[in-house]
């Protein structure tokens with residue numbers, strides 16, 4: 001696979017090029033193009049159901065684009081066979097919402113799990129790596145606790161240590177702040193930034209927390225229906241004149257983002273009922 005020319009792409013670790021993807025007949029992303037700059041924190045935001053998690057799944061190779069390309073470090077994820085995909089995924093840490101821990105394993109064993117699955121490292125090295133990663137999230141002292149003995153915020157940090165234990169190049173967080181109190185939320189945001197910078201990572205966050213995410217991210221992508229409404233630095237995106245971006249950034253209840261999920265019209269769904277009421281003389285209101 002030829003490397004991407006840096007002149008056309010900047011230095012992007014991940015690129016989606018004219019990607020179209022749908023579930024069954026329902027097209028979720030249409031000709032969507034976006035860039036994830038290397039070494040930076042990129043936030044993907046937008047209305048609920050807009051396809052943010054779908055984008056993460058395309059990057060992780062859990063879904064394949066029906067048209068277009070998903071390039072990770074210049075390699076087309078959609079064209080990989082299982083072995084290549086497996087190798088590519090080892091370079092990606094993924095932390096999905098509430099990144100569930102194995103409840104029957106200690107904190108230490110949870111973090112050690114990917115090392116035991118994917119490497120044949122001797123136990124002394126496993127121990128050092130796990131303690132180093134737990135140290136990075138401030139939980140070296142919690143190694144022997146079980147998931148039931150730690151708070152939700154701590155569990156999130158253990159999941160984070162587990163996601164970075166194989167030293168990925170890219171880490172993706174889906175809703176890392178969901179359900180956290182304001183202090184844990186601030187700690188998690190700081191940690192995401194610190195890990196990104198200290199480990200030379202590239203980070204993608206899908207998040208609904210506008211203020212926290214704009215404060216944290218270097219690059220923001222706002223999704224509109226099926227496509228990118230705006231992308232750039234947080235300041236550039238805030239200044240966008242696109243009505244959808246304006247609605248989103250201003251958290252306005254009305255604007256181009258529809259309230260209703262696409263479906264039959266009211267007349268189609270309730271027409272029979274209205275007609276029946278009409279026949280019984282109830283249709284006045």
Ligand SMILES: Nc1ncnc2c1ncn2[C@@H]1O[C@H](COP(=O)(O)OP(=O)(O)OP(=O)(O)O)[C@@H](O)[C@H]1O
Pocket residue numbers: 023028046047048049050051052053054055
């Ligand atoms: N496995 C699936 N099968 C069918 N439809 C799906 C599937 N996963 C997601 N969808 C639909 O695709 C659309 C995009 O979903 P996705 O989860 O990517 O959106 P999102 O932007 O992450 O939403 P949210 O912010 O609410 O998490 C939604 O309308 C959803 O109902």
